[in-house]
Amino acid sequence: MASISSSAGKTLALLKTLNTRNPNPFPSLLLHVHGFCSEIPPADADQEPTMPIRPMRGEAEKLDKTICHMMAQRPWTTRLQNSIRNLVPNFDQALVLGVLRGAHLPDHALCFFRWVEKTGFRHDRDTYLEIISILARKLMLNHARCILIDDMPKRAVDREEDMFIELIQGYGRAGIPQEVVKIFKKMPEFGVVRTSRSYDAFFKAILRRDKVDDGLHLFTEMRAKGIRASERTYAALMPGLCDDTERTGEARKVLDEMAERRMTPKDKSIFLRMISSMCKSEDLDGAMEVHRAMKRFRDVTVDLSHYGVLIEGLCNGKKYDVAVEMLDELLGKGVLLNPQSSVIEPSAYNLMIEYLCGNGLTNKAEEFFRLLMKRGIDDKVAFNHLIRGHAKEEKPESAYELLNIMSRRGIPSDADAYTLLVESYLKKREPADARTALDSMIEQGHLPSSSLFRSVMVALFEDGRVQTASRVMKSMIEKGVKENMDIVHKILDALLMRGHVEEALGRISLLLMNSCAPDFDSLVASLCDSGKAIEALKLVDFGLERDCNISFASFDRLLDVLYSASKILPAYSILCKIKAKGGVVDTKGCEALIESLVAGGHTKQADILSRTLSGKNPLDERRGKKVAVDA
Template sequence: MESLCAGGKYDGAVQVLDELLEKGTLLSPKSPVMEAPAYNPVIEYLCDNGNTNKAETFFRQLMKKGVDDKSAFNSLIRGHAKEGALEAAKEILAIMTRRGVPTDPHSHALLIDSFLKKNEPADAKTALDSMMEHGHLPRPALFQSVMAALFNDGRVQTASRVMKSMIEKGITENMDMAHKIVEALFMRCHVEEAIGRVNLMVENGCMPDLDKLLAALCEKDKVMEAQKLADFALDRDFEVSFSTYDRVLEALYTEEKTLPPYSMLCKIKHKGGVVDQKGCDALMDSLKAGGYSKQADILSRILVENGSSISKRGKKSAMGA
């Protein structure tokens, strides 16, 4: 077979293989173990030409003789993936894992792409995890494809886990899908997870557009989610415009909330932010009406102090002029 393959006579090599398989020669204790140059070209040829099942039958007989060949294993995975026999490809991968045979990143990627083409995003995600477990770093485009497929299938939290793995692997390019996932987490009330993803993005140098995100939450009446994100941004001194915070406050006033906007106002004023005075006055009335006189007094003092400091700065500017 080796000489036939070397001469490009693959059909002849396959005929020889058929005879060996039919007679059971390969399994005979008397037959020597075949060397890699003799079997790998035939296996590769079969896998490239839609006959991976025969290649697997051949290689399984070699495995019984103790053969653990990385190239042959990976050819089988690629062949099964191309032919759409994804369960067979997964089984070969499982055998490689059990035997400690190194895998090929291209084989993993091909398996993932095949699952995506068959519209099986959950299996694609499992294959992606397997790829990373074997020590391979998926391409950014592969991460994006799996996230998009999961997201479009309504599996937002699963897509979020892929996003987390991607960012932790240092891949922070083309973050459009990541932003969509974060917004969807908030929309589905997975606030803690969403804020965790925002924090992860910030820690890895890819600051999300918090103004845009807060505006979207307010537009879609996710007021409490917007308030929690706003509090998170204020606590960490992230760059968010005070006009955006004011929009969140207005949404809270509309919902007739009292303590959440009170907490936000105190933080905004502490940072020197300017907010709508009418809204502040209305909030103080609501606090008093709700039995929160202490909070109303604190807010009143903060507003007076803030107004005084602004006035002093204005006078100093005038004197300097």
């Protein structure tokens, strides 16, 4: 402790003496001596130092930071140079390197590098490499080049490969590939041997501007000279080859070489990029080879995106069998359910699903898509492919289930998918389910074709489901479809025959509202021939009320069937309405009706009818209605 105190005391005494003769020329310089510190006040700006202060032992490692701080705070002038010189009369390599590395700006480092030679310091390989590296990284490339090409030979300092590598990398970062090529080619002229490290730097630099031809040329040159490419060489070369669809052959050769040397690319994306380029250039065999070659590399896993690009490329190239093999491999590995894997693109899975659904493999397609659904994919196109596939394979229940899923999730459906579903039910002779699917189709905003309406109505009618067919007919008419009147007539006739008169008349009313009048005469004739007197009466009454086109023969036929059925008063009622509308009937039949009325005690009605026929008591429409009511 005594010796430390004595040493510190001597140092402080010396500093006080120096400060008395010459105030400190450098601001805020802290001198740390064995745990003590003393701040020397700043010198007068106009006063030059007269005596340098030599740093004490233990201070050298902190002098570089002090000098860098001084350069950052003051402009580079003679006064600053003198201040540094007073602080450090003699420079060694360690201090120079420390100042160069710690300089706040590359300009400061360059100024110091140039000036320190004037103090008697001789730059060596390390300091030259340091300043070239600093300038190249900061893109002060002309300065770095001048130091390397011009200054070093003058000072008899040998140039080394590392220095050229730094300059090549700098020009690469600046995007000046032509200078990269010049520097690289001149290296042998300067007596510098190019190793794989130089080639690595060269590849990386020129391939930023991206220069694949130059890269391949140099790669071949390396091989010819027996220089083995390093991982960096491959890493620099491969992206340019992978992204160029015309270079896929060279890319495959390089990849095979890497596999043989057991070198795994650090950038795993090159596999996907290579497969994509090969698929774009229709080199599908090459893409498959790359896919298989991935197993030869350590720590390289086949991602979902690789399968997606392959499947899409194979489908576009009509190699569906191989695409199905890829799908089987994908499903077998369970990659789809891995949350860490990427999501396959719609352009890939929709092509695969479309092919499967069109070739009797809809179940496999649905298995594939349901896994995609678990990853949150709700794709309208895929759903509709599946529905079509199930419908074609006569599995309408599966198709309808998918339609229900779409409806719940608000996914729009295609009209033709519904059409196929309806037709599938019809093929299986399930007309009721076909009608349900047709209703769903309409609910989803699709308009079934006239032929589809007809197919469903015919199937229901032939299955004895007349009223269900009637409801389909109603939907068809409401949608403005006016074809298929032949089956419409059959449905109306069947409804009337079965006693569903009110329903039949409701459908006829809807037809009239849509300018689609049915054939009343044919319907009346059919009812009369079947002895359906009351049904025929209601139909004619309905037609008279609406001034429909009914022939005189139909009136006579109706009256005949009413007479035959002893429906005297209904016959009288309808006859009065016919006459009120100006209709003409058979006189002999009317006379027979009068006799029947008298015989039945209906003398009042007989008298009215007699007067009407003789023209003495003509009926207007309103009175005809009253008479019919009385009857």
